[in-house]
Amino acid sequence: MAEQPTLWRIRKPQRAIPRGDKPNLRGMSREELGEFLGRELSAPAYRVDQVFGWIHQRRAPDFDAMTNLSKADRAKLRERASLDTLEVDTIQRARDGTRKLRLRTADGEAIESVLIPNDERGLTQCISSQVGCALDCRFCATASLGFRRNLDTWEIVDQVARARTLLAEEAEREGARWTPRITNIVYMGMGEPLHNFNQVRRSLSILTDAGGEAIAGRRITVSTSGLVPAIERFAREGLGEEVGLAISLNATTDAVRDEVMPINRKWKIDELLAAVRRVPTSRRRRVTFEYVLLGGVNDSDADAHRLIELVREFRCHVNVIPFNPHEHAPYRRPSQSRVRAFMAILRRSGVDVWLRTPRGDDIQAACGQLALDDPKTAAPPS
Structure with missing residues (x-):
């Protein structure tokens, strides 16, 4: 009898991707960020460019660094979102x-x-x-x-x-x-x-x-x-x-x-x-x-x-x-x-x-x- 090929399966993950209580804005595309800001802050369209740039070009360590956002908006972002890093x-x-x-x-x-x-x-x-x-x-x-x-x-x-x-x-x-x-x-x-x-x-x-x-x-x-x-x-x-x-x-x-x-x-x-x-x-x-x-x-x-x-x-x-x-x-x-x-x-x-x-x-x-x-x-x- 011919030897049967060894079965092989792709491994399953030991655990799922952990999801925190707040979404991490570093993982949002520009479109996703725009939807989030519009929903959570009722922010105008130009705000997404500002926040996206703070995150990925200036690499802001926290929301307080985003100085062209109002204090109220920064407070809302701290409450509703994360900027965790590795x-x-x-x-x-x-x-x-x-x-x-x-x-x-x-x-x-x-x-x-x-x-x-x-x-x-x-x-x-x-x-x-x-x-x-x-x-x-x-x-x-x-x-x-x-x-x-x-x-x-x-x-x-x-x-x-x-x-x-x-x-x-x-x-x-x-x-x-x-x-x-x-x-x-x-x-x-x-x-x-x-x-x-x-x-x-x-x-x-x-x-x-x-x-x-x-x-x-x-x-x-x-x-x-x-x-x-x-x-x-x-x-x-x-x-x-x-x-x-x-x-x-x-x-x-x-x-x-x-x-x-x-x-x-x-x-x-x-x-x-x-x-x-x-x-x-x-x-x-x-x-x-x-x-x-x-x-x-x-x-x-x-x-x-x-x-x-x-x-x-x-x-x-x-x-x-x-x-x-x-x-x-x-x-x-x-x-x-x-x-x-x-x-x-x-x-x-x-x-x-x-x-x-x-x-x-x-x-x-x-x-x-x-x-x-x-x-x-x-x-x-x-």
Whole structure:
């Protein structure tokens, strides 16, 4: 009798998103904020621009800071709404300038966010969408945490605000002439973003709002391990025309992907690519395929040739990521010569391919390493 495939299910959260007695205005889109202010304060339409700007551009710590609102309106807002923020727990700095922020939620959960220096001026921030993760990708340290809960919209957005506040404070303390800018956002931290679709979608509307964080949609990328129904929704709702989509592929056969990424037991590679075909692309917007190279697992010449055949039809680029070792996974990073050989095959075929060099791996901040580990006790990079 043929061996039956192992059953696999997406993990359920251990708890729901906590809802306080008062709504947190940091998690409201401009439209939602306008409805709230109109209902609670009978505020005129222009008031939403003022409050939205105080929250996301000036990063007001409390309602008293909103000095162009009347005292009566500020008192009503204190009574009926919240401006809670995440707490910055620890900040770790890597040799290459990468910084990892450990942040605490109001209910005591910990998440991590990473600031990565760009080759040009500015920084890319890698943000989290869940506490832990609902999936079981075997190369990813976050899977070891289980799935605590989804992040609320304000908890996603506030990761950017806390990082920008930190950068401004550092610049002022050091007497710098300018504050480093966060120019790019990637939803590639802890969690599967498309598994928390509603909160992620709302956070995108806030982060891209010209009156808020004002980050261009073309500079934001949402990553997914292959949650096919959510990718189809991403395409159907037009998000592919607003922000980038990155597919964490990491294997060229179903047998290997079943093992490395158990989500493949539910949606095979063919089903995944069929969903990706429905995501609109343009000259300025391409799908990204991410491919973590695991030594002796998916890094052969044959894998490189199969990868070419899988992605050839798409307007895409491929990010090749040598595995970043950690104690939660049984894999190893391929040798530099193997990485070069793999890359050379892709380049000769005309595939638009980039090598993602490890950033922040000495503080467990590199791709796949976020697990709330103490960097002093974590496995060293090889």
